[in-house]
Amino acid sequence: MDDGSPLRTRxxxxxxxxxxxxxxxxxxxxxxxFAAIALASCSGGDESSDxxxxxxxxxxxxxxxxxxGPVSADSAGLPATVSADQSQRVxxxxxxxxxxxxxxxxxxxKPATADFGGVFDPxxxxxxxxxxxxxxxxxxxxxxxxxxxxxxxxVWLLGLGDKSGNLVLITASISLDATGETKVxxxxxxxxxxxxxVFQPDASGTWKITSYDMVVSRAGSGLTPxxxxxxxxxxxxxxxx
Amino acid sequence: xxxVGPLLCGLVLAGAITVGWVVLGEPVxxxxxxxxxxxxxxxxxxxxxxxxxxxxLALGTGARSDDPAQSPDDPGLADAVHVIGINxxxxxxxxxxxxxxxxGPGGAKINSYIVNNPGGNDLRAEADAVQSxxxxxxxxxxxxxxxxxxxxxxxxxxxxxxxxxxxxDDFSGAHFAPGLTHLNGEQALQFSRDRHxxxxxxLARSHNQGLLIISALQTLQAKHPSAGDTVRxxxxxxxxxxxxxxxxxxxxxxxxQTLSFDAANIKNVVLPVGDxxxxxxxxxxxxxxxxxxxxxDGVLQTH
Numbered sequence: 443m444d445d446g447s448p449l450r451t452r453x454x455x456x457x458x459x460x461x462x463x464x465x466x467x468x469x470x471x472x473x474x475x476f477a478a479i480a481l482a483s484c485s486g487g488d489e490s491s492d493x494x495x496x497x498x499x500x501x502x503x504x505x506x507x508x509x510x511g512p513v514s515a516d517s518a519g520l521p522a523t524v525s526a527d528q529s530q531r532v533x534x535x536x537x538x539x540x541x542x543x544x545x546x547x548x549x550x551x552k553p554a555t556a557d558f559g560g561v562f563d564p565x566x567x568x569x570x571x572x573x574x575x576x577x578x579x580x581x582x583x584x585x586x587x588x589x590x591x592x593x594x595x596x597v598w599l600l601g602l603g604d605k606s607g608n609l610v611l612i613t614a615s616i617s618l619d620a621t622g623e624t625k626v627x628x629x630x631x632x633x634x635x636x637x638x639x640v641f642q643p644d645a646s647g648t649w650k651i652t653s654y655d656m657v658v659s660r661a662g663s664g665l666t667p668x669x670x671x672x673x674x675x676x677x678x679x680x681x682x683x
Numbered sequence: 684x685x686x687v688g689p690l691l692c693g694l695v696l697a698g699a700i701t702v703g704w705v706v707l708g709e710p711v712x713x714x715x716x717x718x719x720x721x722x723x724x725x726x727x728x729x730x731x732x733x734x735x736x737x738x739x740l741a742l743g744t745g746a747r748s749d750d751p752a753q754s755p756d757d758p759g760l761a762d763a764v765h766v767i768g769i770n771x772x773x774x775x776x777x778x779x780x781x782x783x784x785x786x787g788p789g790g791a792k793i794n795s796y797i798v799n800n801p802g803g804n805d806l807r808a809e810a811d812a813v814q815s816x817x818x819x820x821x822x823x824x825x826x827x828x829x830x831x832x833x834x835x836x837x838x839x840x841x842x843x844x845x846x847x848x849x850x851x852d853d854f855s856g857a858h859f860a861p862g863l864t865h866l867n868g869e870q871a872l873q874f875s876r877d878r879h880x881x882x883x884x885x886l887a888r889s890h891n892q893g894l895l896i897i898s899a900l901q902t903l904q905a906k907h908p909s910a911g912d913t914v915r916x917x918x919x920x921x922x923x924x925x926x927x928x929x930x931x932x933x934x935x936x937x938x939x940q941t942l943s944f945d946a947a948n949i950k951n952v953v954l955p956v957g958d959x960x961x962x963x964x965x966x967x968x969x970x971x972x973x974x975x976x977x978x979x980d981g982v983l984q985t986h
Contacts, residue, residue: 516915516918518934569727573727574727577727600911602917604921605931610930610935611914613910613913613914615911640910653936658726
């Protein structure tokens with residue numbers, strides 16, 4: 443048996459050439475398919491094209507995650523407690539505030555339209571929506587067109603009881619962190635808000651904000667310098683040329 | 684053609700970006716510059732309390748116990764009498780210190796009305812007497828006695844006081860060198876009781892009591908109290924003070940307001956007094972002008 447005959451060698455070479463050609467053609471086809479899919483999906487091509495129909499759209503999501511943290515009470519006399527129901531009502535008011543003051547204006551790109559009468563008492567509402575509006579409400583910012591995520595560490599509640607142990611107020615410390623994708627190129631919109639809120643029940647028993655101490659910082663591309671009438675406001679910025 | 688067009692465009696674009704990235708490197712903003720980023724920062728505070736000027740009477744009595752029977756040395760005379768004018772709009776306040784021997788209506792010393800109204804509202808009786816001297820409407824009255832004063836100061840962690848001068852008085856136990864000193868409850872009581880270390884006796888003592896109030900505020904402010912901290916402070920004050928016409932709610936808002944005041948905007952003055960009948964003192968000098976300045980908006984502008 444002679445395995446190294448010329449006839450046998452030529453046949454081996456032909457098979458090797460066919461395998462190489464086959465592999466090259468396969469590679470070109472795979473690359474072309476991947477490239478076509480990838481580029482067609484990001485191209486601004488004809489609306490009626492078949493490739494446009496093949497793309498998938500991810501719907502923007504809005505997440506607001508605010509939960510209750512430690513709840514306690516101090517008192518000027520007999521012991522006071524904050525009940526589970528009272529805690530939940532305060533948390534609900536905070537969530538209503540966040541949705542109306544932050545989420546709605548950001549998603550709509552328009553001023554807040556929520557009715558905050560159930561969240562603030564009348565006197566405090568007047569300040570919150572006039573003098574302190576630029577701090578309390580997130581208006582005049584780029585519209586969030588992508589995902590909007592609002593997170594916060596668990597909210598701490600501390601009640602104050604009078605000499606008889608009756609609960610007269612509840613303070614809530616919140617620290618919100620919101621990030622939203624806008625159409626403005628560059629960094630997403632990022633809002634940090636720290637607030638001490640004081641709640642008191644009104645005549646109907648609804649716990650409403652009667653005072654606040656709030657600090658907000660907003661960062662991201664496309665924010666324009668604004669003049670506010672709040673107690674303290676600074677604006678800085680620069681654009682690379 | 685529908686695929687080839689974007690394919691070619693994408694390849695050219697990707698190639699240009701890749702070549703640029705490799706040749707020029709990762710884009711880095713020039714030193715000190717940022718890439719189109721703007722930060723806004725705003726703060727707002729609304730503490731919900733009274734917006735108009737108001738007056739508070741702060742009293743310290745010599746009672747050694749809440750039970751008069753347990754305080755034979757002192758029935759609870761008000762040896763510390765201070766009218767505090769608070770102007771929320773100006774974020775300013777003034778403490779007018781009333782010397783204890785100042786003559787009140789009917790000729791009694793001002794420190795005695797609180798104990799000369801058996802069965803009645805002792806705090807209101809004292810407030811009415813002070814009101815007749817100072818000429819301002821006193822809305823709220825807060826009273827502390829010896830043990831509660833000491834306990835309260837200890838519970839808030841003591842008070843840092845810039846002691847104005849050497850103090851050596853065995854009666855009160857005050858022995859302090861001038862300068863910034865951290866006082867616990869017992870020491871704060873000694874400091875506010877001492878009248879023997881000074882040539883003008885009770886006048887300097889009254890002034891020191893006002894100084895202690897401002898120092899307490901500064902000490903608390905230095906801890907940057909949150910609303911929760913204010914709740915704890917007010918609960919502490921509420922446990923130890925006897926109150927008239929002041930709810931815990933009022934106290935919380937008053938506390939929140941005053942904690943936001945710059946101590947430089949709080950004046951502390953002793954009511955000008957001179958000799959009167961017997962050992963009584965009566966208003967003298969420019970007392971009338973000072974009180975008029977005080978009464979209009981709770982703070983002194985020209986005195």
